[in-house]
Amino acid sequence: MKYKTIKAISLTVLFTVLSGNAFAQDYAPLLLLSKAEAKNISQHLGDYKALEKSFSKVKKGADKALEKPIEVPIPVDNGGGYSHEKHKKNYREMYYSGLAFQVTGDKKYAKFVEDMLLEYAKIYPGLPLHPKRKAEQNSGKLFWQGLNDCVWLVHGIQAYDLVKENISAQNRETIERDVFKSMAAFLSESESGKDTFNKIHNHGTWAVAAVGMTGYVLNDKDMVERALYGSAKDKKTGFIKQIDLLFSPDGYYSEGPYYQRYALQPFMVFAEAINRNQPELKIFDYRNQILRKATNTVLQLTDANGYFFPINDALKEKNFMTEELVFATNIVYENYNETAILPVIQQQGEISISGAGLKSAEAIQNMKKQEFVKNPMIIADGPEGKSGGLALFRMHTKKKDEQLTAVFKFASQGMGHGHFDRLGILLYNNDKEILQDYGAARFLNVESKSGGRYLEENKTWAQASVAHNTVIVDEKSHYDGDWKEAEKQAPHTIFSDISNPAIQIASAVESNAYAGVEMQRTVALIEAETPFMLDILSLKSKESHQYDLNFMYSGQIMETDFKYEPAVTALSPLGKANGYQHLWKLAEAKANPSLSKFTWLNDSRFYTISTLTDDTNKIVMTRLGANDPNFNLRNESGYMVRASDKKNYTFVSIIEPHGSFDPKLESVQDPHSKVEAIQILKQDDNYTAVLVTFKNKKSYTLLFANKKTTPATKHKMTINGKNTEWKGSYTLITN
Amino acid sequence: MKYKTIKAISLTVLFTVLSGNAFAQDYAPLLLLSKAEAKNISQHLGDYKALEKSFSKVKKGADKALEKPIEVPIPVDNGGGYSHEKHKKNYREMYYSGLAFQVTGDKKYAKFVEDMLLEYAKIYPGLPLHPKRKAEQNSGKLFWQGLNDCVWLVHGIQAYDLVKENISAQNRETIERDVFKSMAAFLSESESGKDTFNKIHNHGTWAVAAVGMTGYVLNDKDMVERALYGSAKDKKTGFIKQIDLLFSPDGYYSEGPYYQRYALQPFMVFAEAINRNQPELKIFDYRNQILRKATNTVLQLTDANGYFFPINDALKEKNFMTEELVFATNIVYENYNETAILPVIQQQGEISISGAGLKSAEAIQNMKKQEFVKNPMIIADGPEGKSGGLALFRMHTKKKDEQLTAVFKFASQGMGHGHFDRLGILLYNNDKEILQDYGAARFLNVESKSGGRYLEENKTWAQASVAHNTVIVDEKSHYDGDWKEAEKQAPHTIFSDISNPAIQIASAVESNAYAGVEMQRTVALIEAETPFMLDILSLKSKESHQYDLNFMYSGQIMETDFKYEPAVTALSPLGKANGYQHLWKLAEAKANPSLSKFTWLNDSRFYTISTLTDDTNKIVMTRLGANDPNFNLRNESGYMVRASDKKNYTFVSIIEPHGSFDPKLESVQDPHSKVEAIQILKQDDNYTAVLVTFKNKKSYTLLFANKKTTPATKHKMTINGKNTEWKGSYTLITN
DSSP: OHHHHHHHHHHHHHHHHHHTTTTTTSOOOOSSOOHHHHHHHHHHTTTOHHHHHHHHHHHHHHHHHHHSOOOOOOOOOOTTSHHHHHHHHHHHHHHHHHHHHHHHOOHHHHHHHHHHHHHHHHHGGGOOSOTTOOTTSOOOSSSSSHHHHHHHHHHHHHHHHHHGGGSOHHHHHHHIIIIIIHHHHHHHTSHHHHHHHTOSSHHHHHHHHHHHHHHHHHTOHHHHHHHHHOTTSSSSSSHHHHHHHHBOTTOOBTTOHHHHHHHHHHHHHHHHHHHHHOGGGOTTTHHHHHHHHHHHHHHHSBOTTSBBOOOSSOOTTOBTTSHHHHHHHHHHHHHHOOGGGHHHHHHHOOOOSSHHHHHHHHHHHTOOOOOOOOOOEEEEOSTTSOSOEEEEEEEEOSSTTOEEEEEEEEOOOOGGGOOSOTTEEEEEETTEEEEOOOOOOBOTTOTTTGGGSBOHHIIIIITSGGGSSSEEETTBOGGGGOHHHHHTOOOEEEEEEEEETTEEEEEEEEEEEETTEEEEEEEEEEOSSSOEEEEEEEEEESSOEEEEEEEEEOSEEEEESSOEEEOOSOBOBSOSSTTGGGEEEEEEEEOOSSEEEEEEEETTEEEEEEEEOOTTOEEEEEEEOTTOTTOOSOOOEEEEEEEEEESSEEEEEEEEEEOEEETTTTEEEOOSOOEEEEEEEEEOSSEEEEEEEETTSOEEEEEEESSOOOTTOEEEEEETTEEEEEESSEEEEEO | OHHHHHHHHHHHHHHHHHHTTTTTTSOOOOSSOOHHHHHHHHHHTTTOHHHHHHHHHHHHHHHHHHHSOOOOOOOOOOTTSHHHHHHHHHHHHHHHHHHHHHHHOOHHHHHHHHHHHHHHHHHGGGOOSOTTOOTTSOOOSSSSSHHHHHHHHHHHHHHHHHHGGGSOHHHHHHHIIIIIIHHHHHHHTSHHHHHHHTOSSHHHHHHHHHHHHHHHHHTOHHHHHHHHHOTTSSSSSSHHHHHHHHBOTTOOBTTOHHHHHHHHHHHHHHHHHHHHHOGGGOTTTHHHHHHHHHHHHHHHSBOTTSBBOOOSSOOTTOBTTSHHHHHHHHHHHHHHOOGGGHHHHHHHOOOOSSHHHHHHHHHHHTOOOOOOOOOOEEEEOSTTSOSOEEEEEEEEOSSTTOEEEEEEEEOOOOGGGOOSOTTEEEEEETTEEEEOOOOOOBOTTOTTTGGGSBOHHIIIIITSGGGSSSEEETTBOGGGGOHHHHHTOOOEEEEEEEEETTEEEEEEEEEEEETTEEEEEEEEEEOSSSOEEEEEEEEEESSOEEEEEEEEEOSEEEEESSOEEEOOSOBOBSOSSTTGGGEEEEEEEEOOSSEEEEEEEETTEEEEEEEEOOTTOEEEEEEEOTTOTTOOSOOOEEEEEEEEEESSEEEEEEEEEEOEEETTTTEEEOOSOOEEEEEEEEEOSSEEEEEEEETTSOEEEEEEESSOOOTTOEEEEEETTEEEEEESSEEEEEO
């Protein structure tokens, strides 16, 4: 039976070759690149540098592909394995060849796509579920997970759209029946695919984009409607519902920026296709132009080199130069005339070969080199903006081109890719991670590392609370490490303000991470000779607990002002579970009676964490790597301040960049912290007052309301007999 | 008495100010910048970009200095401390102001230098030896070590040379007597200084340069002659003798490139001053233009970003952009018209404000961006080129812009800054360290780290043999860690060849590192689909020993083809002493019966060490950090193949870059080693034959003579009954 089919198809191929293009011109591409745009591109290739570069890459890729025989292997391998990489290569080569055909008009490129699709047509209908599928992931046929099959289809259908005009009716029928309809049915209607297709999740977005675009090209209204409105067409799932639920009104995507980047490709590419085929849907205006906000927000969630803050499951190697975001930025520029985004397109240096890309290449052609402006932002999370959020504080220092960025995360869980990092902070100096997030434990596509999937250590370490710069109660992760429980609750924003040049501040409460413990963190970046971070973390409980405030710093220890006991001839893990089992205990100390300081060097700056302590506090210095039999973990460093047997407790810390280390000039400035004292002046149910004094006698007093209040509300505190009055949530007094 | 002097000087200052410049124009600068050159610079400031940039930096520095009151503190602090940094700042500010005066003609700059020198004149004669001096270092007065005082003088005398014309006779007398003569006497004639002044060592070079240049400016022939020919003027020490002994005929400096960079500043600057004042000495032609070779060689001893290979005591943060080498490259270009060096000057982007700098700025003004060509080199060590040397192998791979560099060090000890790294190797992929050298354990000028000096761990770890990629016998360092013993012996080059496009190779013997043990290492970089390193290390002894072949690799472990026992819940140090006490033992394994493979990932490449083993070999995986109570060490990673209880033993390894890891495209290629087998076909006293087979069935047979031979000598080996004949030291047969 199988052989018969192949024979029949071979005859068809022969026939097509002989009969030439009798069937051409009854179809024109309708997804991302129209015939007119393709012509325009071919005429402007020499005029726009980014266009020339991008098309030359595409054409080179296509030419290289055409040199070799087509191979469509039976899928057998894990991520990183041969068949996996080959099918990825195939869809890329088809996509490149489709583009090359439209721009150059050379039919050999179209022929390549046609031939390859015919090969897929031979094997696809008979494929079983992938042999390397995992129970907890929906399976693909070409790849171990269905997600990759969707990505294949997103590219494959675009390639077909670009060359369809050059394919005979008979071969179109074969290809559409045995590849595209078969695949769309598998991905949206089969037992394995339907569930994902109707998920409010990035996997769902890839699925609906793949199927929806296939619907346009195959002129299958049913496919399109199911993609837009869900399998039942009841608008409870599908693309529109995904747009409603996956982004906050500020364009934050709850899985975090790493997955936002990834999801933006199907969101934007499908939106572009929708807009070209059903302009009446006004998809780019939908929900107050949410797709524009989503793109802008993810671009802001990056360090100075455009690398995404590695919140939740995230690989640190990704920045906004990736292809996914080339599509997104181009489409945003095309549809919103968003000039603020042009510096990113300029940095990307490449454009997508599409109508949007053409417009973008033109726009940056004679533009001077510009920096993408990074702003402080308060980004609300949740579909209605009521599930906490993220504060992004940014201040320049007096050093040339130096910007500090503090990230304070009080957002929702982010589903299965979420980490237990409630009220966690990060600190960056330009692109340098000062207080870091481990990101995900995964070596993408490296076969020897669990087939390139998320490693065991992603659960046991990377997602654990102790892997983050936050507080851990009784050595357990937030929500005891159960993401489904964590998904039910989000922190609450108490107040936030980024309008004040002297201080950027936010305060949030998390009440459900631990039964009976309320956690409130108030984080501020304060303008000073060198800006510093003020961090106030209050815990309230009726029971006694152990509270560990952890900092995963990056750099080399320079000095401490407390004595510690180093573990010099034997190391043992800090704990038994919840991430603690992965930390070697390097040293232990009894904290100082009033202030404990810890200084490290990172690149050309010193950094000190000064924490208000008494001699009941313990300090632990750690390094990651215990219980790691397969050497899956990076050996990062931790500094922990521990308060044991406490009910209510408040940690107050200053995180302070200072001085400089210049190996070129062999000069060192200010290697010692400048903080002199930290005091809690007063704290009750309603108010907190903290005083920080520096060695130069400058002092900063921060007073704030612990509970929600309006900007107009007047507050009064009496401290040491002196009254202070202010309006709104907080006031900062500088002396 | 002291008060009286100060009062007298104050009056003098007043008098000078009133009387203006009655004394000017009877002196013109004679060290590095003539009046004509200064005028030329002022006229061409706008014409040459590098000149404009460099002078603008100088002028800005001078202007900033002039804004603040002059302060010459009593020296009290360690490196990194206030008085230390202030005196460094002072000489830099004087030097900048001197240059600004000559170029702009604005006398305020001259006045600043004069005033500051008068302040130094007040304190200098009365200064005792520095309170923070160390027993083992010669003491300075302004700084804890005399070296820094010499550096002060090198700059101070140049500043004075530039402004002397603007200083009254009376103030000249004060300054020359109480600063320059006093300092020159201290540095060359005092008990503390004389010893260093007559040393064949970089400290000696700074001393003679300082005193010699002072001699020219003060017209003191005696000073100049002592600087050139040593205190006794017998030519047994002094600058000329230093040139004779400190460089090999190939321009290698035995302390290594890090110190070569540092020493080149006084070498080149003083040579320039000599050439301008005593051209008859033809200093730049001396010893076959050795100063030209020394500069070229140090520039070659760098990675793709110009960072010096961290051989011996070396900080890794230094590259050829440092000021020392700006002087050197400019002077080399000026005196030798060395155009090959211009790409380096272009990368430096700055020039020295000097005659040499002016010519350099002009030369690069309209030059296209050029890469500095990095060549394979065999660099002989020793004053006569007979003390072993360094092999520098370089090959491009098929990846764009990717060059592998293998460094094989069989050089002499390098005095007190030398490491016990006989027959050590390094491997770089462009600027990435693949097999690395720790460099020095030191945080330069960081007070909290032993006052910025070399740390204890420099001896206990960084200099130890086990800190290097070489063999360690019975867990002891070469020469038992005694540098004075090690200084007496150097390895011998057996053969080397970089003329063959298929293979770059060198073989060397070290017979004295361990009593009764002869070590021979033969290292080759071999052209292949991806070039690979072949490493053959033979040990011969009549007694049984433990041989540890260590590799300090850099990256994340990906896979091994042997089973290991990881230490997951407790770590202990690998050994007791000689660096072993600093290595945590992470895992231990019994080697495979024929071949053991260890694969790691560094940036975008996989690397595998494949070693010929049998099941008597042990393998140890380690991480640096044990016995480090002050957290002075970086936590680098080691892989060790151990052969116990052996007399004669040969390690054969392939170090092989392979595949790629591209997180942007999410693609992984060839993550597994391609080596199939390694065999020693034959080995006797005279010959070694090794066969390496790859999985694609390509094979490489290397045959070589173990002893010195001439290029014309014919050799014959019979292997498995088959005869092979060749001429010269080695032959490579590829199948």
